[in-house]
Amino acid sequence: MAQFKVHGRAEHLRPIRADLSDVLHRAAVEVLGLPEAKRFHRFFPMDAEDFPTPDGRTERYTVVEVVMFEGRSVATKKAFYRRLFADVQTLGISPVDLEVVILETPRHDWGIRGLPGDELELSYRVDR
Incomplete structure (x- = not known):
């Protein structure tokens, strides 16, 4: 299980939302091993005053938070970062x-579909 939250400036995030969702999903499927049908992305387009740009970044600054079951290796997580970059x-x-x-x-x-997450039968591995 994984859920994605994407924060960015509205004027840059809205036009690319669908394509960015596709990029995130391809990396999640191919690197993290999520099933194709598992796409949980939420987008938070924000006004500039609510989403400041840190020094050295542009207005396209984007933050992706991934909340997921523990178990993937450090190598898998690094491969995921590299793929997204x-x-x-x-x-x-x-x-x-x-x-x-x-x-x-x-x-x-996690509580999912009426069960604690550790009681769910998963169709994929999280210990990659």
């Missing part, structure tokens, strides 16, 4: 303008 460039976001944070939680800390 490469692929977002096709959308006009340079690697310096992308921040990605992965927040991992034990499966028992």
